[in-house]
Amino acid sequence: MHSLNFTAIDFETANSKRGSVCAVGLTKVRAGVVTESQSWLIRPPAGIDHFDARNISVHGVRPQDVLGADSWGTSLRRILAFAAGDPLVAHNASFDRSVFRNACLESNLEVPEVEFRCSLELARRQLDLEVNRLPQVAEALGLSSFRHHDAGSDAETCANAVLAIARRDGLSTLELLWPAKPPKSSGSHRYRGEPALADLPQPNPLADPSHPLFGQVVVFTGELRTLERPEAMAQIAHRGAANAKNITKKTTMLVIGRQDPHSTRVEISTDSGKERKALQYVEAGQAIQAVSENQLLEWLAPAAGAIGDPTENLVRAAAPSLEAIPALEAPAVRPAAIEAPAAGASGAPLELVAAGILKLLGSFRRSR
Structure with a gap:
């Protein structure tokens, strides 16, 4: 454990724009021990500094809370000084890496070269859990309760989850926790990190044909706040739906993760490439149903009186x-x-x- 040195990080955002950072939490780990934690509010970059109701309902940060807060430029310098060259570890690092990068771009700042590692990916590999969100991971590892979506609390829990897995499984270095992935075949033409179509969960042929998802061809866009996308894909496939990565002439449903958390209705907009493509097909006469996360959750809930699966x-x-x-x-x-x-x-x-x-x-x- 003596060579485990890293800094756990967590960002919160003011709205659906990834650069709209409004809070950060940091926890430093030295020789496998948590040594220091810091967190503070951030004034989002100008132009994307509005606060959406959905985001406020998740983390509780309001516009008036950040009026006197540090800018992203000042916060970036504080983050880099705190981490002191450490790899940054985040739970769902693709989100936090995107916030880091886009906050720099929105602030007309050069994006520093920083290494990110993902504790969500680690949990999926090392733990046998149906849901790998941070609260479920913390509970499975016997960690103390924490305030989810409080940036400081999330960063500290992320650090402790990594250390708990390292102790449990005897993984004493970052290289053992996150082994290098073998290079992809030169014959592959997929974008880096993009799963092959065959890797997507396939429809269950014995699903209930009367279920609203049965026989649908579903595409996801935007971040889901309740389910991780792989879990959502697995669940809709279990109900007989086919997953697809992109909008095509076969698409019948578009699940949009960006929405009012209290609404079951959502409209296709121009906020993402998939939505813009869907609008083109809709204008050409194709029927594509826009589905909110809340509507999806209602469909995935067990039917009253149903027995098991x-x-x-x-x-x-x-x-x-x-x-x-x-x-x-x-x-x-x-x-x-x-x-x-x-x-x-x-x-x-x-x-x-x-x-x-x-x-x-x-x-x-x-x-x-």
């Missing part, structure tokens, strides 16, 4: 027993979801059961 309910209705069809290759179903009929009970002939499921699978393959 939606896949289990469909399997119960379609097949009294699957255990007697060992040769059938179907998507995996948890054993608890399969209820074999009692001896002597009447049930569907096995041939009809197999034919029904094969028909479902065939329909799914044709629709992809």
Whole structure:
């Protein structure tokens, strides 16, 4: 643990613009021990210094709170002095790196060369959690409670989460915590960090066909405040929707993460490239439904009276027993979801059961 030196960082923003930084938290780690923490409010760069209701509801910072706060230029110098050349570690580092960069660009400042590492990525690799947001990670590691979306509290919890994982798994250096990724094949033409289409969660063919997400082709844009995007993609695929990375002629839904947190309605605007592309298709006559995060959460909530996984309910209705069809290759179903009929009970002939499921699978393959 003696070689673990880094500075954990967390930013909060005033609105949906990544450069609209309004608060920062920093926690220094030396030789595997937290030694110092600082946090302060920041006056967002001019031109993007308005505060959205959604952001205020998340972190509680208001316009009047930053009237006498440091500018980004002053804050940048303080951050660099505090970190003293350390790698910066953040939970969902892509967000904090983007805030850092865009705040510099909006302030007409050169963007310093700073190394970022991601504790969210670390948690996904080392912890077996369904949700890897900072509160869930902290709870799983037995860390004390904290004020989520308070920049100082988040930075300190991020640092302690990294140290807890390092102690638990015997990872005594930054290189062991974040091993270098192998170079991609020269034959790959994907943008760096962009997942292949085959890596996206695929639709569940046994999902409830009456569900509003079943059969939809869904694209996400903007940051979700409740779910991480990979989790949201997995959940909609479980309900029978197909994930897509970009707007195409097949797109039927666009989930927009930037919105009023209390509203279930959202409109397609020109705030992102995907929205602008969607508007072009809509103007050409294509039907693309704009979906808010709140509406998505309502659809993902378990139906009243549902028993367990939606896949289990469909399997119960379609097949009294699957255990007697060992040769059938179907998507995996948890054993608890399969209820074999009692001896002597009447049930569907096995041939009809197999034919029904094969028909479902065939329909799914044709629709992809």
